[in-house]
Amino acid sequence: MKRFAWLWLVFALGLILPGLAVAGQAPKTYTFAVLVKDSTTPFWRYLISGAKKEAKALGVEVIEYAPLQQQNLEEQMRHVEDAIQKKVDAIIIAPINPTAIIPAIEKANAAKIPVLTTNSKAGGGKIATFVGVENYEGAKKLGEYMLKKINRKGNVIIVEGNPAGQTNQDRVKGFREAIAAAPEVKLLAQQPAMFRRDQAMTVMENLLQTHPKVDLVIALNDEMALGSLKALEQAGRKGVIVSGFDGAIEGLEAILAGRLTASLNQDPFGQGSLPVRAAMDLMKGKKIEENIPTGGEIIDTSNAQQLLNLFKEAAK
Amino acid sequence: MLGTILPRISRLIALVILCGVLSFLTPTFLTASNLINVLRQASLLSIIAVGMTMTMLIKGIDLSVGSILALTTCLAAKLLVAQNSFGELLLGILVALALGGVLGALNGLAVTALKLHGFLVTFGMMQVARGLAYLYMHGSVIGGFRPEFTFLGAGRPLGIPTPIIVAAVVVLLTHGLLTNTTFGRSVYGIGANDSAARYSGLNLPRTTILGYTFSGLTAALAGLLYIARLDTAEAQIGEAFNLQAIGAAAIGGTSFDGGVGSAWETVIGALIMTVLANGMNLLNISSLWQTFVTGAAIVVAVIIDRWIATRS
Numbered sequence: 001m002k003r004f005a006w007l008w009l010v011f012a013l014g015l016i017l018p019g020l021a022v023a024g025q026a027p028k029t030y031t032f033a034v035l036v037k038d039s040t041t042p043f044w045r046y047l048i049s050g051a052k053k054e055a056k057a058l059g060v061e062v063i064e065y066a067p068l069q070q071q072n073l074e075e076q077m078r079h080v081e082d083a084i085q086k087k088v089d090a091i092i093i094a095p096i097n098p099t100a101i102i103p104a105i106e107k108a109n110a111a112k113i114p115v116l117t118t119n120s121k122a123g124g125g126k127i128a129t130f131v132g133v134e135n136y137e138g139a140k141k142l143g144e145y146m147l148k149k150i151n152r153k154g155n156v157i158i159v160e161g162n163p164a165g166q167t168n169q170d171r172v173k174g175f176r177e178a179i180a181a182a183p184e185v186k187l188l189a190q191q192p193a194m195f196r197r198d199q200a201m202t203v204m205e206n207l208l209q210t211h212p213k214v215d216l217v218i219a220l221n222d223e224m225a226l227g228s229l230k231a232l233e234q235a236g237r238k239g240v241i242v243s244g245f246d247g248a249i250e251g252l253e254a255i256l257a258g259r260l261t262a263s264l265n266q267d268p269f270g271q272g273s274l275p276v277r278a279a280m281d282l283m284k285g286k287k288i289e290e291n292i293p294t295g296g297e298i299i300d301t302s303n304a305q306q307l308l309n310l311f312k313e314a315a316k
Numbered sequence: 317m318l319g320t321i322l323p324r325i326s327r328l329i330a331l332v333i334l335c336g337v338l339s340f341l342t343p344t345f346l347t348a349s350n351l352i353n354v355l356r357q358a359s360l361l362s363i364i365a366v367g368m369t370m371t372m373l374i375k376g377i378d379l380s381v382g383s384i385l386a387l388t389t390c391l392a393a394k395l396l397v398a399q400n401s402f403g404e405l406l407l408g409i410l411v412a413l414a415l416g417g418v419l420g421a422l423n424g425l426a427v428t429a430l431k432l433h434g435f436l437v438t439f440g441m442m443q444v445a446r447g448l449a450y451l452y453m454h455g456s457v458i459g460g461f462r463p464e465f466t467f468l469g470a471g472r473p474l475g476i477p478t479p480i481i482v483a484a485v486v487v488l489l490t491h492g493l494l495t496n497t498t499f500g501r502s503v504y505g506i507g508a509n510d511s512a513a514r515y516s517g518l519n520l521p522r523t524t525i526l527g528y529t530f531s532g533l534t535a536a537l538a539g540l541l542y543i544a545r546l547d548t549a550e551a552q553i554g555e556a557f558n559l560q561a562i563g564a565a566a567i568g569g570t571s572f573d574g575g576v577g578s579a580w581e582t583v584i585g586a587l588i589m590t591v592l593a594n595g596m597n598l599l600n601i602s603s604l605w606q607t608f609v610t611g612a613a614i615v616v617a618v619i620i621d622r623w624i625a626t627r628s
Contacts, residue, residue: 040453040455040550040551040552041455041552042457045454045455068443070552163603163604164604188600189597191603192603196552197546197550198542201545201546203597205353206353206357206593206594206598207597209353210350226548227546230545234470250457
């Protein structure tokens with residue numbers, strides 16, 4: 001029995017280490033909780049790094065909360081409660097689901113902790129501000145841009161994320177409206193891949209079996225765009241253009257390499273730094289805007305390098 | 317005659333019925349190109365699921381396969397990239413497989429030495445391995461592997477995708493291991509009757525440790541094929557595999573009480589799950605309905621299977 005005592009040690013270490021990496025230190029002047037949608041997707045890492053950088057500049061503390069499981073709503077609700085228990089000065093949250101998060105926001109309201117939303121909107125409760133891209137408008141704009149690339153005629157496939165999520169629904173609405181306005185464009189299929197690259201690859205492989213002629217693939221994030229691209233490349237399908245959404249490093253590199261045609265800049269750093277700045281303004285008693293826009297511009301070969309440089313600088 | 321054969325192939329019949337319905341609904345389903353596509357997609361799940369079957373046969377389960385897949389491939393990925401030599405590539409593959417085996421062996425050791433159920437031990441390992449993968453990758457991805465390596469995922473020797481060939485070899489080997497060796501007898505012995513197996517002189521702790529080692533190995537192997545296909549390693553990869561592999565084994569008739577199940581029947585289970593996902597994409601079934609349809613179809617497949625098995 002004793003021989004295996006070290007096993008416990010390995011297990012214990014494994015459990016504690018990730019905790020240490022996430023946990024904050026003792027509060028300084030103000031403490032803000034930042035709640036993102038998961039702990040692994042690069043996008044959320046950039047958002048957190050933007051928040052931390054701004055916090056450092058302002059001399060405030062940021063506590064990071066991220067569900068271990070992607071898009072785990074129940075875990076995010078517990079995170080809000082935990083932040084309330086810790087008596088943070090403000091809660092900055094990217095809600096996984098706009099409706100389900102309302103009770104948690106109301107709890108924070110009751111505890112007199114200001115709530116700021118970033119990236120995705122909440123459907124209710126008292127919200128100090130929303131920081132982020134208008135997903136619907138961004139998607140419509142990008143959709144029109146991509147349709148122009150195929151001369152507003154041909155066959156389109158939409159690869160969507162989590163069909164129940166608000167972000168997903170807003171983007172789908174924007175793209176579908178752009179498609180509906182082009183009578184010679186046919187939407188062949190709209191299938192889910194949960195914002196995951198591996199799942200998008202499988203979905204695209206299946207769709208290519210049944211659709212011999214595809215002109216445009218619209219993926220609702222860069223990860224899925226890259227997975228779809230891989231399926232297209234391995235199937236030897238030429239002349240299909242693909243768009244993403246997010247504009248993080250890998251997407252930008254794919255645009256520069258001529259694989260991805262375009263993406264929409266969400267400015268993940270801004271979605272981290274701007275709400276921290278806004279929360280600080282609130283602490284000082286200043287009024288803040290109801291909507292604080294980030295990014296929103298189409299990324300193609302003309303500006304991808306410039307954005308990539310920003311990421312590289314931020315990594316330093 | 318029919319009465320003895322039917323129950324043994326009841327799962328196969330359920331799969332055939334499912335395929336029949338799909339080929340009726342869409343002409344694309346029953347084309348050579350789509351069937352190869354389905355087999356290729358099912359091959360990774362099959363490799364993991366036969367490992368899962370091994371642990372279920374010895375009254376255990378392995379919840380850590382998805383995490384072992386992620387950790388082993390992330391740690392090996394840097395050795396596999398195009399800038400490295402062929403030797404480093406081989407080393408990377410060895411590292412991934414060895415690490416998968418070691419992590420599996422740790423599971424097995426904990427199960428035998430601490431007398432814990434496999435569920436608890438591998439639940440811990442699931443988080444530990446995933447957590448280490450997150451820490452190591454820190455949100456980044458590693459891609460652009462050597463062409464010899466991506467061939468494992470995307471190549472087609474003699475027109476057959478490599479993953480299908482690898483999966484066929486793994487399934488045949490596992491089948492041989494389970495039916496023709498002392499180890500195999502020991503595996504079924506533990507499942508069927510623990511104490512009888514002990515008295516008959518079979519080495520139970522060794523069998524348990526080897527069983528979990530096997531599962532870790534298959535997870536790492538499937539992981540290598542997976543990142544070869546994607547040409548990218550990332551920490552969040554393969555989260556869905558835990559439940560899918562358990563599902564494939566269970567649909568294939570593997571018992572949760574141990575002792576009942578086989579490699580080829582698990583492959584039928586994996587095929588049923590893959591065919592379903594493929595069919596829904598082909599039919600463009602609304603995203604919101606897909607989870608429900610998957611669940612309902614699996615329940616129906618299992619009912620058909622049991623109905624045939626008990627009737628005959």
